[in-house]
Amino acid sequence: MNKPSAVQSVERPLTVEKAKAEERIETSSKSVKLIFSFIACSAFWLVFGTLVGEYLGFKFIWPEIDTISWLSFGRLRPVHTNVVFWGFLSQAMLALALYVVPRTSQRELFSYRVGWASLWLMNLSVILGVISLMAGINNGAQEYREFIWPIFSLFAFGLILVAYNLYKTIANRNVKEIYISNWYILAACLWTIILAAIAYLPGYQQDGISQTVIQGYYMHQGVGQWFTPMVLGLTYYFLPKLLNRPIYSYSLGVLAFWTQMVFYTMIGSHHFVFSPIPWWIQTVAIVFSVGMIVPVTAGTGNFLLTMRGKWRSIARSYSLPFILVGVIFYAIVSYQGTLEAFRSLNKTWHFTNFTIAHSHMSMYGFVSFLVWGGIYGLIPRMTGYEPPQFAVGAHFWLAFIGVLVYSIPLMIGGTLQGLSWIAGDPFMESVTLMAPYWVWRAVGGTMMFMSHLIFAYNVWKMRPQSNKNVDEPSNS
Amino acid sequence: MKLNFHKNHKLLFGVIFWGFVFLSLIIAVFPALWVQQENKPLPASEPMSEVERRGMKVFINEGCVYCHTQQVRPIAMDENWGRPSAPGDYARVNRPSVWRQTPAVLGSERTGPDLSNIGKRQPSAVWHYMHLYNPRSVVEESIMPSYPWLFKVAENPSKNAMVVSMPGDYGPSNGKIIATEKAKALVAYLKSLKQVSTDARPTAAQKAKADSVAAQAAKKEISGATIYADNCASCHQSDGKGVQGVFPPMVDDPVVMAKDPTKHIQVVLYGLQGKTIKGTAYQGAMQPFGKLLSDEEVAAVINHERTSWGNDAPTVTAEDVAKVRKNDELNKIQAEE
Ligand code: HEM
Numbered sequence: 001m002n003k004p005s006a007v008q009s010v011e012r013p014l015t016v017e018k019a020k021a022e023e024r025i026e027t028s029s030k031s032v033k034l035i036f037s038f039i040a041c042s043a044f045w046l047v048f049g050t051l052v053g054e055y056l057g058f059k060f061i062w063p064e065i066d067t068i069s070w071l072s073f074g075r076l077r078p079v080h081t082n083v084v085f086w087g088f089l090s091q092a093m094l095a096l097a098l099y100v101v102p103r104t105s106q107r108e109l110f111s112y113r114v115g116w117a118s119l120w121l122m123n124l125s126v127i128l129g130v131i132s133l134m135a136g137i138n139n140g141a142q143e144y145r146e147f148i149w150p151i152f153s154l155f156a157f158g159l160i161l162v163a164y165n166l167y168k169t170i171a172n173r174n175v176k177e178i179y180i181s182n183w184y185i186l187a188a189c190l191w192t193i194i195l196a197a198i199a200y201l202p203g204y205q206q207d208g209i210s211q212t213v214i215q216g217y218y219m220h221q222g223v224g225q226w227f228t229p230m231v232l233g234l235t236y237y238f239l240p241k242l243l244n245r246p247i248y249s250y251s252l253g254v255l256a257f258w259t260q261m262v263f264y265t266m267i268g269s270h271h272f273v274f275s276p277i278p279w280w281i282q283t284v285a286i287v288f289s290v291g292m293i294v295p296v297t298a299g300t301g302n303f304l305l306t307m308r309g310k311w312r313s314i315a316r317s318y319s320l321p322f323i324l325v326g327v328i329f330y331a332i333v334s335y336q337g338t339l340e341a342f343r344s345l346n347k348t349w350h351f352t353n354f355t356i357a358h359s360h361m362s363m364y365g366f367v368s369f370l371v372w373g374g375i376y377g378l379i380p381r382m383t384g385y386e387p388p389q390f391a392v393g394a395h396f397w398l399a400f401i402g403v404l405v406y407s408i409p410l411m412i413g414g415t416l417q418g419l420s421w422i423a424g425d426p427f428m429e430s431v432t433l434m435a436p437y438w439v440w441r442a443v444g445g446t447m448m449f450m451s452h453l454i455f456a457y458n459v460w461k462m463r464p465q466s467n468k469n470v471d472e473p474s475n476s
Numbered sequence: 477m478k479l480n481f482h483k484n485h486k487l488l489f490g491v492i493f494w495g496f497v498f499l500s501l502i503i504a505v506f507p508a509l510w511v512q513q514e515n516k517p518l519p520a521s522e523p524m525s526e527v528e529r530r531g532m533k534v535f536i537n538e539g540c541v542y543c544h545t546q547q548v549r550p551i552a553m554d555e556n557w558g559r560p561s562a563p564g565d566y567a568r569v570n571r572p573s574v575w576r577q578t579p580a581v582l583g584s585e586r587t588g589p590d591l592s593n594i595g596k597r598q599p600s601a602v603w604h605y606m607h608l609y610n611p612r613s614v615v616e617e618s619i620m621p622s623y624p625w626l627f628k629v630a631e632n633p634s635k636n637a638m639v640v641s642m643p644g645d646y647g648p649s650n651g652k653i654i655a656t657e658k659a660k661a662l663v664a665y666l667k668s669l670k671q672v673s674t675d676a677r678p679t680a681a682q683k684a685k686a687d688s689v690a691a692q693a694a695k696k697e698i699s700g701a702t703i704y705a706d707n708c709a710s711c712h713q714s715d716g717k718g719v720q721g722v723f724p725p726m727v728d729d730p731v732v733m734a735k736d737p738t739k740h741i742q743v744v745l746y747g748l749q750g751k752t753i754k755g756t757a758y759q760g761a762m763q764p765f766g767k768l769l770s771d772e773e774v775a776a777v778i779n780h781e782r783t784s785w786g787n788d789a790p791t792v793t794a795e796d797v798a799k800v801r802k803n804d805e806l807n808k809i810q811a812e813e
């Protein structure tokens with residue numbers, strides 16, 4: 001049993017030992033509790049939301065898997081998207097923001113009570129939203145604003161509280177300069193508040209076409225002005241911190257920020273290319289989609305240049321590989337998105353599963369990976385408890401290979417769907433040809449889901465424990 | 477110092493907030509307001525009835541829009557679905573109550589077929605009920621969910637109940653399937669989805685596109701098998717065996733096999749309902765295809781039926797079809813039947 005193996009020896013262990021988290025950082029126990037609660041809720045919603053996603057994926061292969069109204073595809077699909085948006089990612093990002101903003105402002109969080117209130121409001125909103133969607137009550141099936149307004153306003157109110165809390169913390173900062181992370185983070189909160197208001201107010205979206213104009217704007221700003229700036233802001237903190245070197249170019253970050261704000265806002269209607277909304281809006285959207293090359297190149301270039309020559313530290317860390325993958329996916333999906341917006345390519349890819357691949361490469365490969373990098377980078381240093389390194393490695397590889405197995409087949413299948421339509425084949429052909437690609441999606445999805453169970457386990461392992469003695473070495 | 481973004485948080489976040497408000501107004505709110513004011517229902521369209529509105533609500537609540545678009549793009553590949561969608565097509569879609577917003581019927585994914593014109597393509601209520609109860613009963617390879625909760629099973633349905641008979645083992649082992657009010661409303665809504673002619677002038681871009689569409693359509697070769705798959709197979713099935721008791725088989729059908737094709741052409745042009753064939757009464761309705769298909773296309777699909785699945789009947793030409801089309805007598809007879 002203990003005979004040393006030729007392949008696997010002390011010098012060549014199965015996994016390379018990664019560096020331990022550095023010394024524990026001094027944070028008040030109040031802040032540890034609040035931040036960890038956000039993370040714990042977020043981990044729960046990740047497991048729940050992707051269990052639903054996994055089940056949805058199975059339905060493409062076995063449409064008769066159940067015939068219960070509450071579990072039917074049309075009702076569960078918005079449960080999946082809204083839970084991963086508002087339950088998992090939003091709360092994980094806010095957890096990290098509640099650390100980064102006070103830390104870079106050298107100030108305690110303005111109010112913990114307000115912080116807790118926002119956590120409760122957001123979770124209440126997601127719980128009620130899930131129940132109502134499964135019961136068949138939705139807000140006109142408008143993607144990502146499927147919660148009816150009484151339910152979504154709980155979330156929006158939570159967000160207003162967060163924005164207020166962060167703003168006050170920044171306003172009372174103990175340093176002169178406002179660090180670039182805080183630009184991104186607070187801007188994301190402010191933009192999303194405006195966005196939610198525009199999405200839900202009446203008066204200018206009463207008929208099918210005006211609704212579509214707002215929908216294009218909303219669904220793109222949801223990803224573009226909430227998730228994107230939020231994780232970019234967090235990365236502007238965690239990447240230099242974990243690498244222990246300053247960001248390559250501060251002013252490149254500033255340039256990316258302003259171009260992001262102006263260009264991204266204009267491109268929503270590229271979701272409705274060739275639709276009957278005014279042609280000029282579509283053209284504006286396409287032009288600015290090309291313009292997006294500026295902030296994206298500035299952002300990813302900045303991150304990659306910060307990492308240059310530090311590949312060994314990245315390989316030795318268990319959080320930085322997540323950040324590296326996230327940054328690379330940010331570049332890939334954004335250039336991919338620009339291509340999708342061109343009329344010539346949109347024709348082939350629009351309405352197909354190519355879009356689903358794009359959504360997951362972006363929301364998963366880009367946003368989720370950056371969030372995980374931040375969580376593994378921060379929480380052990382706050383609580384003093386590290387997750388088992390093997391488990392972090394398993395999370396990383398299952399999630400990474402999983403998302404590739406998920407999205408590459410869907411890109412191929414989606415392209416074939418489009419070509420089949422262009423060729424004028426009978427419609428059903430585009431359904432039957434997808435069968436093998438949907439099986440691949442289920443395989444990739446299963447790997448992703450397993451990685452989320454491991455992530456939840458790791459979160460549990462990193463939990464703060466009151467009997468922890470600060471000087472004790474960590475328990476791994 | 478005061479005008480420094482890096483140091484003055486009021487300035488920085490003020491610009492971020494109001495800048496975004498400004499951009500949002502010009503790219504979203506004002507355009508939306510403007511199209512809303514400009515947009516009028518097409519003159520040829522009818523207001524939605526009460527029951528159709530309820531049906532649209534079921535359509536939205538069940539999330540059908542996640543797989544079905546109602547958006548025909550002005551490009552050649554979308555021609556099968558109808559004419560390019562116009563803003564006026566959606567002018568009657570509006571906010572149902574204070575609790576919910578205007579539904580997003582345009583859709584963003586086409587896992588299933590576009591529904592802009594489904595009322596014309598599939599006017600048979602019977603087909604819709606069967607399809608909703610279990611899509612695989614009429615389209616074998618479908619991956620659409622079944623909606624059994626829109627139906628009830630009763631031992632002795634009352635006289636005016638909408639009874640749906642399912643073929644083979646698709647139905648329950650005992651009792652009859654009855655469509656609920658929700659199913660009826662949903663089917664009424666689906667049947668109401670018909671494109672009407674646009675009086676409005678097409679936009680320049682659409683016009684340019686429409687021209688190239690027409691040019692391409694002229695070039696497009698006509699395939700009877702494809703026309704059959706797109707228009708006929710959902711009822712008569714791709715193997716030509718039909719659906720027992722509802723849609724008759726094409727294999728060995730007396731009309732299909734007849735030497736004289738007049739009757740065959742007539743059925744395709746003008747539709748048929750409630751016919752007894754070889755002792756079986758078929759309850760499904762067949763729609764007229766005369767307005768949807770050209771003479772060449774009708775001939776192609778008829779020839780496909782006459783020569784597939786072991787059928788071996790004389791074929792027809794576009795001229796034969798044109799002859800039947802021109803003969804008003806034949807049209808009248810059909811209408812009376
Ligand atoms: C186990 C992992 C996951 C699986 C198996 C999965 C599966 C699915 C499925 C089957 C759909 C519906 C596709 C369709 O309608 O054709 C979907 C949609 C979607 N999912 Fe996931 N998902 C997973 C994880 C995630 C995560 C973590 C996120 C976000 C962080 C996410 C974001 C989305 C979005 C945005 C859509 C809508 C896409 C669109 O409309 O274009 N998914 N997912």
Ligand code: HEM
Pocket residue numbers: 143219223224227228267270271289290292293296333334335336337338339340341346349350351355358359362363366367584
């Ligand atoms: C330069 C940047 C980007 C451009 C130009 C772009 C472009 C596009 C386009 C054109 C579509 C619609 C595809 C279609 O329906 O045919 C789309 C869908 C989508 N994009 Fe992007 N994208 C970009 C970056 C991102 C990023 C960073 C994210 C996530 C944070 C993201 C998330 C999504 C999602 C979730 C969808 C699916 C929404 C839906 O149609 O249901 N995109 N994108």
